[in-house]
Amino acid sequence: xxxxxxxxxxxxxxxxxxxxxxxxxxxxxxxxxxxxxxxxxxxxxxxxxxxxxxxxxxxxxxxxxxxxxxxxxxxxxxxxxxxxx
Amino acid sequence: xxxxxxxxxxxxxxxxxxxxxxxxxxxxxxxxxxxxxxxxxxxxxxxxxxxxxxxxxxxxxxxxxxxxxxxxxxxxxxxxxxxxxxxxxxxxxxxxxxxxxxxxxxxxxxxxxxxxxxxxxxxxxxxxxxxxxxxxxxxxxxxxxxxxxxxxxxxxxxxxxxxxxxxxxxxxxxxxxxxxxxxxxxxxxxxxxxxxxxxxxxxxxxxxxxxxxxxxxxxxxxxxxxxxxxxxxxxxxxxxxxxxxxxxxxxxxxxxxxxxxxxxxxxxxxxxxxxxxxxxxxxxxxxxxxxxxxxxxxxxxxxxxxxxxxxxxxxxxxxxxxxxxxxxxxxxxxxxxxxxxxxxxxxxxxxxxxxxxxxxxxxxxxxxxxxxxxxxxxxxxxxxxxxxxxxxxxxxxxxxxxxxxxxxxxxxxxxxxxxxxxxxxxxxxxxxxxxxxxxxxxxxxxxxxxxxxxxxxxxxxxxxxxxxxxxxxxxxxxxxxxxxxxxxxxxxxxxxxxxxxxxxxxxxxxxxxxxxxxxxxxxxxxxxxxxxxxxxxxxxxxxxxxxxxxxxxxxxxxxxxxxxxxxx
Numbered sequence: 001x002x003x004x005x006x007x008x009x010x011x012x013x014x015x016x017x018x019x020x021x022x023x024x025x026x027x028x029x030x031x032x033x034x035x036x037x038x039x040x041x042x043x044x045x046x047x048x049x050x051x052x053x054x055x056x057x058x059x060x061x062x063x064x065x066x067x068x069x070x071x072x073x074x075x076x077x078x079x080x081x082x083x084x085x
Numbered sequence: 086x087x088x089x090x091x092x093x094x095x096x097x098x099x100x101x102x103x104x105x106x107x108x109x110x111x112x113x114x115x116x117x118x119x120x121x122x123x124x125x126x127x128x129x130x131x132x133x134x135x136x137x138x139x140x141x142x143x144x145x146x147x148x149x150x151x152x153x154x155x156x157x158x159x160x161x162x163x164x165x166x167x168x169x170x171x172x173x174x175x176x177x178x179x180x181x182x183x184x185x186x187x188x189x190x191x192x193x194x195x196x197x198x199x200x201x202x203x204x205x206x207x208x209x210x211x212x213x214x215x216x217x218x219x220x221x222x223x224x225x226x227x228x229x230x231x232x233x234x235x236x237x238x239x240x241x242x243x244x245x246x247x248x249x250x251x252x253x254x255x256x257x258x259x260x261x262x263x264x265x266x267x268x269x270x271x272x273x274x275x276x277x278x279x280x281x282x283x284x285x286x287x288x289x290x291x292x293x294x295x296x297x298x299x300x301x302x303x304x305x306x307x308x309x310x311x312x313x314x315x316x317x318x319x320x321x322x323x324x325x326x327x328x329x330x331x332x333x334x335x336x337x338x339x340x341x342x343x344x345x346x347x348x349x350x351x352x353x354x355x356x357x358x359x360x361x362x363x364x365x366x367x368x369x370x371x372x373x374x375x376x377x378x379x380x381x382x383x384x385x386x387x388x389x390x391x392x393x394x395x396x397x398x399x400x401x402x403x404x405x406x407x408x409x410x411x412x413x414x415x416x417x418x419x420x421x422x423x424x425x426x427x428x429x430x431x432x433x434x435x436x437x438x439x440x441x442x443x444x445x446x447x448x449x450x451x452x453x454x455x456x457x458x459x460x461x462x463x464x465x466x467x468x469x470x471x472x473x474x475x476x477x478x479x480x481x482x483x484x485x486x487x488x489x490x491x492x493x494x495x496x497x498x499x500x501x502x503x504x505x506x507x508x509x510x511x512x513x514x515x516x517x518x519x520x521x522x523x524x525x526x527x528x529x530x531x532x533x534x535x536x537x538x539x540x541x542x543x544x545x546x547x548x549x550x551x552x553x554x555x556x557x558x559x560x561x562x563x564x565x566x567x568x569x570x571x572x573x574x575x576x577x578x579x580x581x582x583x584x585x586x587x588x589x590x591x592x593x594x595x596x597x598x599x600x601x602x603x604x605x606x607x608x609x610x611x612x613x614x615x616x617x618x619x620x621x622x623x624x625x626x627x628x629x630x631x632x633x634x635x636x637x638x639x640x641x642x643x644x645x646x647x648x649x650x651x652x653x
Contacts, residue, residue: 011429012390015206020159027167047168048159049213053198055206 002072003065004079014056014082022081023048031068033078037061045078091270091295092547093314094281096608098332099247099268099290100325103318105303106250112221114185120177127177131184132170134223138216139164156212163216169195185224192217247307249298263289268309270298270316284311285583285602292316294547335608338651342611345375346599349647350617354592356610357413357600359578363404368603373610376413376472378526378600379578380405382459386419391429392455398462406470414472415526415578415600417505418459420445420479430455440534445480446490453493460497467499477503477526482510484517491521506575507531512560515567519575525568527596529579533557552581553634558594562629565595576600585612586648590641592618593625608651615647 010018026033026045033045035054038061043050045064056062064078120127139161146157163169169191176187196213199206245267252273269284269291284291290311292298301307301318308320308328317324346356357378358369362385369377385393385401406414421427422444430452436442449456460476467474478490481504494502503524506512512532519525529552534541536557539549561577568575576598581587583605589612591599599609616624627640642648 010390016159016390017155020155020162023162044168047166048162049166049195049198050168052206052209053195053202055202 001065001067002075003063004075005061005063006079006083008056008058008060008062009083009085011058011085013058013060014054014062015052018081018084019048019051022078023051025077025081026074029066029070029074031066031071031074033064033066033074035065035078035082036063038063089270089295089297089301089316089318091292091298091314091316093291093310093312094293095269095284095289095291096312096605097268097288097290098328099245099309099311100320100329101245101247101267101307103301103303103305103307104246104248105299105301106248112218112225112227114183114189114221114225116186118183118186119181120183121181124178124181127184127187128174130224131173131177131188134184134220135164135170135173135188137223138219141219142216160212160216163213164220183224185221188220188224189217192220247309249301249307251299261287263287268292268307268311270295270301270307270309272296272298281580285580285604288604294545335651339607339611342607342614343373344610346610346613348592348613348616348618348621350619352592352618354596354613355413355598356606357415357576357578357598358603358606359600360405360603363401363408365603366405366408370408372603372606374603374606376409376415377405378413378415378576378582378598380414380416382416382419383421383425386421386427387425389428392427392458395458395462395465398459399466402463402466402474403469406466406472406474410471412472413475415475415477415503415576416463418446418449418456418476418478422448422480440540446478446486447480449478450489456493457497460494460499464498473501474499475501475503475524477505477524479505479528480507480531481505481518482508484514484521487518487521491523505578506560506564507535509536509560512564512567515564515575516570517567519568519571519573522573524573525564525575526600527561527564527575527577527579529557529561529577529581532560532579536560548634551634552579552584552587553628553637555629555631555634555637558590558625558629558637561591561596562594562625565597568597569595574598583609585609585651586638586641586645588612589616589621589645590625590628593621593623594629611651612645612648615650616645620644620646 008014023046034042035045035051036042037054037056043054062082064075066075142157142161146154172191173187176182176190192213196210199213200210245265247268247270248266249270252271266289268289271293272295281291281293290309292309292311292314295316305318308317308325346354355375357376358374359379360366360369360377361381385398422442443451463474463476476494476499481487487504491502501523503526504518504522505526505528506515507528511518515525530541533550533552537549539546541550565575574597577591577596578600582599583601585608588599588609624641624644627644628637631637631640
């Protein structure tokens, strides 16, 4: 399984627009995507409610995982969204 | 049903079928509701209902645009959430719950997670509840909650409806227009509540603080007088005809008045517009504003995660300046604080009385970089335009504060810096403030709030926010005299300036310009043009000699005979 660990830089954390963009991008992929805050329990990366409930704030570290064809490409894209200022 | 009485806050006559917005209590499907067999079909029903809600929210977002669209799209994503769908399916399959009950429970689990986090996430609970209530309504065969934004939704006759509610959030009214709503009748709220201000901006008659309004039977024809505050359910045809004819006659008289504001003996009183952003400029021009007397800049700052850049501010300011070449544009610097919190500038501590806290100019003292960015953007915009830019600060209490702000404006290269008179201390020592500032502008809404210790959002205290209160008139007179003594101007930019009778009194008190919601301009222009300055002064003296707002109104009117021809 491929994974990326990034620090969330956006002032609003992984909420509002960054959260929506992240989930929309994940939902378009056919792969399963999970996201976890720090070493916490991973949740479905295609679920806006689950991602919001993680309550990821600015400066928090998240781990994004996906498996299958195109996983690396997708993870790069999602890591970019999660770490965008 | 008897005539109801409230406070008229947006003049005009409205007539249409009542649309009574129910108190938004969530529908709770019974905990033991079972579907009784076909789990697959029940799952399909749930999926379809959630999709219908999502599509409806998206469609509303497309029609509204802007920030509202983003919020509605985020809600649509909640309705389509795959995690939620799994929970719903499990509840239907394993415990045999109905689709409605399963949806309700599944949302409940996320609701707890978000509510527990508090803060920003806690606020999202309301969005989540709205999505849940919509989905449950669809599944139970009920209408989705909310304000119908098309007349067809009210009674299928496509007539604009009279919107009756206990209270309205600004978001409820985001997609409404005059073609849809003929009048607002609100049980709560005061003359300066959001509904009142919004209604005036839309030019829709409105009555607030009207007890018993929501007991009007939905669909009943209702006649609303936004001047007198009378609400008449099921009026006779004659009543409707009389009211609408009087309104039409008045409209004709108003349309005849044009040109710059002045009394009948030629004493000029510039009539300016209050606006909340470049989007309101068209209405200001349409109603003949000679310039802008209050440009509220909060819209640039509220509801966003980071401060707007200097460049973004500059273009918003320039857009308004360019609409009034050679004219006057008065911009109020950021008026935020604990009562209007900014996401990127949270209050430093708990404020038990936000109206008395670190807001307005006080926020600038703590965060001068925000002020300097705004003043710099204003100066750059002014340099590119022929409009005369004047900048003023809100919540100024002392001459020292005035001097501090004026110096900052000077450093930024701004030609004219003034202060608002909203705090009684500033009115009492207006002469000292006018010695420092280039001009004064009285904000009557806040001045009333602070003078009478009466929260302007509280409908129950409406009497104390009445701009005809003699004590308020005294403070206005004091402020105007303080400015005149220093050879400076003193305008009024509160809602009081938009009352055509009070406008004459304000001129009599020595006020030099009036700024109001654009639709109020024609009536004020007409009232001023029918009286000379002497009459205005006599009316002002009579009003100040009264001991109650009612007496002040009556006393002033007796000196203003020209009002009769205006049906005011």
